[in-house]
Amino acid sequence: MAVERFLQPHASSWMANDGKNVDIAMSTRVRLARNLNNFKFPYAFTEDEALKVDKEISSVLLDKGNELDYTFSHISIEELAELQKEILVEKHLISPYLINSHHSGSVLLSDNEELSIMVNEEDHLRIQSLQSGFQLQQAYKIANELDSLLEKNLSYAFHEKHGYLTSCPTNVGTGMRASVMLHLPALTMSHQIQRIIPAISRLGMVVRGIYGEGSEALGNVYQISNQLTLGKSEYEILQDLENMTEQIIQQERKAREAIALNSPVVLEDRIYRSLGVLTHSRLLTTEEAATCLSDVRLGIDLKMIQDVDMSILNELMIFMQPAFLQQYADKPLQPKERDFARAKLFRERLNKNGINSEGEDLA
Amino acid sequence: MICDQCGERSASVIVKQQQQGQMVERNLCHICAAENHSINIAFEQDPLAIHQLLSNWFPNAQASINPVRKEIATCPSCGFTFSKFLRIGKFGCASCYDAFSPQLNEIFKRFHNGNIEHTGKIPASYGTTLKIKKEIEELRKQMQISIQGEHFEEAARLRDEVKVLSAKLEGGIQDGS
Ligand SMILES: [Zn+2]
Ligand SMILES: [Zn+2]
Numbered sequence: 001m002a003v004e005r006f007l008q009p010h011a012s013s014w015m016a017n018d019g020k021n022v023d024i025a026m027s028t029r030v031r032l033a034r035n036l037n038n039f040k041f042p043y044a045f046t047e048d049e050a051l052k053v054d055k056e057i058s059s060v061l062l063d064k065g066n067e068l069d070y071t072f073s074h075i076s077i078e079e080l081a082e083l084q085k086e087i088l089v090e091k092h093l094i095s096p097y098l099i100n101s102h103h104s105g106s107v108l109l110s111d112n113e114e115l116s117i118m119v120n121e122e123d124h125l126r127i128q129s130l131q132s133g134f135q136l137q138q139a140y141k142i143a144n145e146l147d148s149l150l151e152k153n154l155s156y157a158f159h160e161k162h163g164y165l166t167s168c169p170t171n172v173g174t175g176m177r178a179s180v181m182l183h184l185p186a187l188t189m190s191h192q193i194q195r196i197i198p199a200i201s202r203l204g205m206v207v208r209g210i211y212g213e214g215s216e217a218l219g220n221v222y223q224i225s226n227q228l229t230l231g232k233s234e235y236e237i238l239q240d241l242e243n244m245t246e247q248i249i250q251q252e253r254k255a256r257e258a259i260a261l262n263s264p265v266v267l268e269d270r271i272y273r274s275l276g277v278l279t280h281s282r283l284l285t286t287e288e289a290a291t292c293l294s295d296v297r298l299g300i301d302l303k304m305i306q307d308v309d310m311s312i313l314n315e316l317m318i319f320m321q322p323a324f325l326q327q328y329a330d331k332p333l334q335p336k337e338r339d340f341a342r343a344k345l346f347r348e349r350l351n352k353n354g355i356n357s358e359g360e361d362l363a
Numbered sequence: 364m365i366c367d368q369c370g371e372r373s374a375s376v377i378v379k380q381q382q383q384g385q386m387v388e389r390n391l392c393h394i395c396a397a398e399n400h401s402i403n404i405a406f407e408q409d410p411l412a413i414h415q416l417l418s419n420w421f422p423n424a425q426a427s428i429n430p431v432r433k434e435i436a437t438c439p440s441c442g443f444t445f446s447k448f449l450r451i452g453k454f455g456c457a458s459c460y461d462a463f464s465p466q467l468n469e470i471f472k473r474f475h476n477g478n479i480e481h482t483g484k485i486p487a488s489y490g491t492t493l494k495i496k497k498e499i500e501e502l503r504k505q506m507q508i509s510i511q512g513e514h515f516e517e518a519a520r521l522r523d524e525v526k527v528l529s530a531k532l533e534g535g536i537q538d539g540s
Contacts, residue, residue, distance in 0.1 A: 037457060044441040044455030122453070144484070151486045157457040158489050162471075163481025165460055167453045169467075170474050172460075174483040201394050202372065204476050230471055231478020233501050239508070 002073040003080060005111075007087050007327065012113035014130035015314045023301040024249045025134030026181045026221070026314070029092075030143045033166045033175035034125040034150070035157040041167045042103060042120050050103035054119050060153040061108050061117065068145055070115060072108040077101070086323030092130070097121055115146060122167045123175075125150070134245060136178055136238050144234070163230065170227075174234050179225030180245050185298045186255035187248075188220045196248065204228045205244055219290030219317070224248065260302060271299035275308070279350045283336075284343040289320050312349055319345065366392035438462040495532045499525055 014027050035041055036056065039049050058074045065072045077085065077099060085099040094107050098121045105120035118126040127150075129143035157165040164175035171177070187193045197207045208223045224245060226237045259267055274295035277288065297313055299305040318324065325341045326333050333341055364374040372392035436445040441455030445463050448454060460467065471479045482501070485494045502525050509518040 035457065040441045040456040041454060043451065043453045044443060147484075148487070151488060155488065156486050158486050159457070159460055159481075160489075160493065161480055162460055162467075163483060165454070165457045169452070169454070169470055172471065173475070173478075173481040176483075198394065228475045228478060230475040230481055233483040233504070235483075235501065235505060237483075 003075045003084060003088075006073070006075075006091070006093065006109055006113065007084055012091065012093075012130070014114055014132045015318065016132045016311055020134045021249050022133035024183055024252050025245065026132075026183055028131045028133065028135045028139045028181075029179050030129045030136070030139040031177045032125075032127040032143050032147050033123040033164065033171045033177075034127065034147065035165055035167070036124050037155040037157045039124065042101070042122060042124065043167055045103070047103055050105070050120050053124050054104055054106050056154065057117075057119050057125060057150070058106060058108060060150060064149055064153065065108075065110075068149060070110045070146075072110055072115075072117075075107050075109065077105045077107065083323055083326060087327060090321040090323050091318055094118055095121060095126075115142060117146070123171070134180055134249075136180065136242050136245075140176075140178065140234065140238055171229055173228075173230035174232075174237065176229060176234055176237060177225055178238055178241055179223050180241070182222050182224060182245070182248060182252070183220060183294065183297060184222055184248070184252050185220040185294050186259050187252050189259060190255050192251065192255060193222070196251065200224065200244060200248075201227075203240070203244065205241060218287060220294040221290075256298070256302065267302075268304060271295050271302075271304055275299065275305060278346045280347070281343040283339040284320075284346060285339050286320065286342075289342060289346065290317075293317060308350065316346060316349060364390050366390065366395050368392075368395035436463055436465075492532065495528050499528050499532070502528070 036053060039045055039053050042050070045053070054076075061072050062074060077094075080088075085094075088094045088107070089096050089099065091113070093109060093113060093116045095118065098105050098107070098118050101120060103120050105118065107119070108117040109115070114130050116128045116130070118128070127143050127146055129139045129146075131139040131142075159165055163173040164171075166172050166175050184193060187196065200207050204227050206225055206227045208225075209218060209221070224241070226241050228237065232240070274292035277284070277292045278296060281288075293313055293316060296305060296308060297310070300308060300310055300313075319328070320342050322333070322338055325338050325345065328345060329337075329341045366372050366374045367389045368391055372394065374390035374392055437443070438455055438459040439462065440458035443455035443459055443462075445466065448459065448463060454460065454463075468479045482497065485497055487494065502521050506518050506521040506525070509515070509521060
């Protein structure tokens with residue numbers, strides 16, 4: 001089945017640890033929302049129309065995708081098992097909304113997992129382009145090329161004044177949402193993040209924590225994205241976001257220097273304790289894993305930790321989630337059992353000689 | 364109007380709250396409104412729960428904006444009424460944009476910092492002339508940015524691109540098509 005290759009616990013290329021400013025900016029995403037002109041939008045269309053939309057879009061991509069040197073796999077959401085759907089969500093390849101949809105939907109994935117096109121999510125089309133590091137222009141370029149290819153073969157819902165017409169009034173216009181995932185441990189530790197977030201919001205951009213709903217983002221990972229889609233061109237939106245992100249990166253660097261200078265031992269202690277937790281625990285909750293991953297990541301950036309590969313940390317952030325853990329354990333797991341499996345996974349991936357990884361079963 | 368909570372940003376949401384048995388109206392900015400747990404705004408799908416905000420902006424009792432139209436506006440293509448649009452916060456089809464157009468500027472303004480017009484990409488199939496005009500506008504903007512940043516080579520390149528496009532535009536008009 002086409003989906004198998006995407007379910008494997010190997011890192012997608014956007015999780016690789018390269019690209020500009022990758023020590024702070026972990027990944028970049030650009031999403032374009034589009035609808036076809038001759039069909040009702042997903043909130044109003046019938047199942048029959050949903051199937052036609054899916055067919056129309058996927059036939060174009062499967063036929064012409066190679067014009068852009070991409071090979072796409074078409075995966076119908078209905079045909080997937082629950083766990084497989086969740087794994088694709090955990091890998092950020094599809095949205096939770098798509099798997100809960102009442103209509104037929106699908107996803108077209110490029111072999112390298114950098115492009116993912118959701119069909120019949122909230123809009124007929126959601127083109128998503130993912131890149132490792134801080135690469136807004138590159139991510140947009142790829143999404144835009146695919147968009148232009150599709151547009152040659154499909155008739156988009158477009159309005160001279162309102163631009164690309166979308167289901168939600170917050171996406172109308174460019175239909176573009178661009179975002180950068182940032183690891184900001186020093187700004188969080190020094191409580192500067194609370195001052196930065198409102199300032200960003202005032203400029204028409206939004207900051208969100210990635211996993212948590214609380215005031216502190218889980219693992220100190222934040223996502224900054226544009227909120228406006230009208231009144232500015234794609235170019236201007238990307239410029240604004242790029243400038244803002246660069247400033248935040250500079251602030252984070254300064255805060256890191258300040259902390260390393262003012263309390264080096266406290267910081268070092270915290271980083272090595274976290275490394276100890278990740279490599280030796282027997283039970284590891286999501287929160288603890290995220291916090292410790294953040295510390296170890298910082299330790300690598302500050303050259304305190306030399307022998308841990310950053311790309312393994314990126315993988316672990318994805319694979320420590322419930323669906324992946326259940327695939328790894330090859331059975332359904334209760335929350336407590338997940339903590340055990342998570343700890344085992346971390347020990348296996350981080351202890352090179354496998355000292356701690358022998359002779360244990362997942363109870 | 365200034366936000367009742369932060370006293371900083373301009374208020375864009377009217378929130379009605381039950382306080383000690385009394386209905387109290389508060390004027391909040393979009394950020395304070397989002398932080399206000401008593402109105403239960405969820406963050407999952409959109410930055411702000413659209414339907415929550417919409418129904419706060421257009422509460423049924425306060426049908427001040429074109430009350431008649433609000434009741435009867437129905438999209439001929441998908442059957443969505445304006446009330447339904449407010450309730451779920453989503454359009455049913457492209458024609459909804461025309462059917463509800465009297466109210467939309469107001470709504471777009473609030474979501475997009477006062478902006479109502481698209482100035483970005485245009486599908487090639489949509490009309491070459493419009494596309495070229497908008498492209499020229501965009502290139503001019505980029506040119507300004509390049510000049511301000513003293514990237515003069517880039518600015519010169521953009522200027523040449525504008526020239527080529529302008530010529531194309533004139534050519535098109537001369538063809539009389
Ligand atoms: Zn406020
Ligand atoms: Zn409609």
